[in-house]
Amino acid sequence: MEIMELLQQLGRVEPADPEVLDRTADALLVLAGDEERWATAGLNGTSGRVVQLVQGTDTNRGPASRAAGRTGVSRRRWVTRVMAAVLVVGAAAGTDMLLHPRSPAGPGGAAAAVLNHLALVAYDQPATSTPGPGQFLYVSSTEAYTATIAIQTNSFTVLRPENRQIWIAANGSGRIKESFGQPTFLSAHDRNVWEAAGRPTIPHASTEMSFGPGGLANGPTNLANLPTNPTALAAKIASRKIEGGPSGSAEEFTQVGDLLRETDASPALRSALYRVAAKIPGVETLGTVADHSGRRGVGVAYVHNGLRHELIFDPRTSALLGEYYTVVSAGSGYNVPNGTVVGWVVYLQSSIVNALPSGSGTPLSPVMSATSASSDPANQASNSTRATSTTLAP
């Protein structure tokens, strides 16, 4: 047998599985179609609708609970706490039309293609600025999470919009300011409970908390020590040496989100995080979706215990635009129809600033200074879905 044949035999491979080809074609269609829509709609993904919020009184989210967690971690663990406090009456039947605009896919599927694409985009981004001495990473966002208020033997749940600002120094010290908007009832049932209880004032105070060094754990110092090799990063996340937490794919997805939000992760680290996410079993792509302010991006999601956690990225910069938490099936702990939004975030600005806002100094331990003002009780019921987004009081 002559060398030509030998070489060719060495290069003989089975044809590609048609399913593999279909998958790639689907991913291309998603991205090609998205790009076309973006181009024709003239959307640039940068102009967020800034939501104006009203000031309120007292918060039911004490400073201790905030301070005990991490900036990102407390945010999502808080959702978990609220879920635990809600009575589970039963599975609610509801519309499914919002849940799966595109079919879910396992690792290596369309979601992986989207995330791997984001990884490429992320890698091409200019270097991230990190705060120098006396400087802070500043991130502002609008968001809403549920709050459950206990009334004697009963409780009701509202969705509370808020305006959040965070300043993080390189040593993990910093400040968080939050002001709250008009809450809306998660369901008619919640409104009924509130009315039966005599329409009590729903607390929502502005808060300002200062943190000493290390208080904001996902700060720049820790991120700089993370590996940017996706395999090594996946192993580190899996070992729970970054945040701790339970085992399982849901937690992997959560921790990827934690490392992306309110951080100055470098392009290489962001790229690695997308590649880690691409390999998490059960991650699905939602195709083109809009964040709560209407900015369009590509959505990837993970469903856990009946709740879909959605991350929305700008496909051209890979930046995290926003997030959604949506009830999609029984077991979420919320007694609401499927499709009900129980949390959302819109990221508005991320930059390096030279100073904290004027006001209180930087105590060694977390403190809260609440500004009190009168507020009207929530007066509207909202079955908050993506189709009927919550209206914030002016």
Next chain:
Amino acid sequence: MDETDEQLLGGSKVGDPAAFIELFWRHGSAVHAYLARRTGRQDADDLLSEVWLRAFKSRTNYDCRYADARPWLYGIARNVLRAHWSQTARPLAFTEEAVAIDPWSDADRRLDAAAQVEMLRPILATLSEDEREVLLLVVWEQLTPAEAAVTLGIPQGTARSRLHRALSALRCEVGADSSVLNRLYPKEA
């Protein structure tokens, strides 16, 4: 009459996604084979999307002088492979370490032929990476030396000399006759 690859890419540039999808259906299997030959079928499945998404993203870089998009696509696939290997530190599929997971071992291959093929692996491994890449693009992907030059981003003359060196080395090792050389190294204008 079918459109050329260049026409398809021209279409996708101005926002016609269908044109790029057509390009994928035309060459998707070839790109998959390129990957599978070098890294195995499993990884090829995983990496195929990345190659094409990268191609889509960089389609404006396509040099319209070439009517066949394959050399350009292989060049992208090559970069994806290199990134993949740098992350996984996995051996090339034709080195001896990879024999155990060799995905293209045909069950019906004659034993003596199989033995000869296996002999080729270490010989290929003795070639420099530059020489091996040109050789395998020509033999496996059926590219001309000029097209291989496009894939590798090197001048045509360099590709030709590398191919020549690769074949000379193989001839020393295996004793290839000159007819093989003529077939691998076609006279081109």
